[in-house]
Amino acid sequence: xxxxxxxxxxxxxxxRGYAGATVAAVAARAGCGTQSIYRRFVNRDEMLLxxxxxxxxxxxxxxxxxxxxxxxxxxxxxxxxGAQRYRSLLGSALALEAERHPxxxxxxxxxxxxxxxxxxESVLMRAxxxxxLRDDVDVSLxxxxxxxxxxxxxxxxxxxxxxxVREAVEVVLAGVRVR
Numbered sequence: 255x256x257x258x259x260x261x262x263x264x265x266x267x268x269x270r271g272y273a274g275a276t277v278a279a280v281a282a283r284a285g286c287g288t289q290s291i292y293r294r295f296v297n298r299d300e301m302l303l304x305x306x307x308x309x310x311x312x313x314x315x316x317x318x319x320x321x322x323x324x325x326x327x328x329x330x331x332x333x334x335x336g337a338q339r340y341r342s343l344l345g346s347a348l349a350l351e352a353e354r355h356p357x358x359x360x361x362x363x364x365x366x367x368x369x370x371x372x373x374x375e376s377v378l379m380r381a382x383x384x385x386x387l388r389d390d391v392d393v394s395l396x397x398x399x400x401x402x403x404x405x406x407x408x409x410x411x412x413x414x415x416x417x418x419v420r421e422a423v424e425v426v427l428a429g430v431r432v433r
Contacts, residue, residue, distance in 0.1 A: 256294060258284040263305030268343045272351045272358070275302055303361050310344065310366035315373040321381040325423050328373055329400060371397055391430045399426045 262283035266275040277298050281288045295301035313328040345362055352359040378393040387396075403422045407413075 255284070255286055255290060257308075258286070259291060259294065259301065260305040260308045263302050264309045264344060267302060267306075267358075268347050271347055272302075272355050277301065299355075299357070302358065306344070306348075306358060306361045307365045310362055312366055312370045312373060315376060317380065319384075321377060321384075321386055322420070322423060322427065324377045324380075325374065325400065325427075326420060328370060328377075329404065329423060330419050371401060374400055385432060387427070387430045388432055396426060396430055 259280060262280045263275060266279055266283060270279070275298070277288050277291050280298075280301065281291055284291075291301055295304060316324045316327050318324055345367070348359040348362045374397045375393045378387065378391070378396055381387040382389055382391060382393070400423060403426075404419070407418075
């Protein structure tokens with residue numbers, strides 16, 4: 255039941271924003287009564303924060319020794335309902351609510367954005383230490399380029415067609431490889 259509540263809470267945040275993600279709406283979408291929710295959570299905010307944290311799981315950090323492969327695990331759009339699209343929609347919904355409910359955007363940043371960024375930077379730092387990437391590369395800037403690609407693609411209405419993420423990562427890495 256808790257899993258259905260999490261799914262319903264995040265889906266309603268994406269579809270209707272904070273105002274539409276009421277306990278009653280979440281209960282109806284999850285197929286349970288409001289009392290089922292109140293037995294698990296003190297109030298709507300606690301329920302929605304828990305849902306954000308449960309559903310915004312970052313892709314695993316790998317160390318295969320292949321920078322491209324390790325980055326693709328984190329950046330490919332696959333996964334549950336197209337993970338990149340889903341997270342982009344949720345991030346957008348939370349950004350719209352940031353002024354009135356900054357704690358939701360902060361939970362998304364803490365639970366997903368910052369850990370994902372840290373993992374991307376870790377993969378890049380390993381590549382620098384292995385001598386694959388230049389030692390003067392600004393890994394933070396490269397992370398911006400890699401992470402910004404999916405947001406730009408999403409907001410421009412483009413799809414993530416077969417091999418597109420791989421191609422984008424290869425282009426960015428080509429610019430910072432040791433020559």
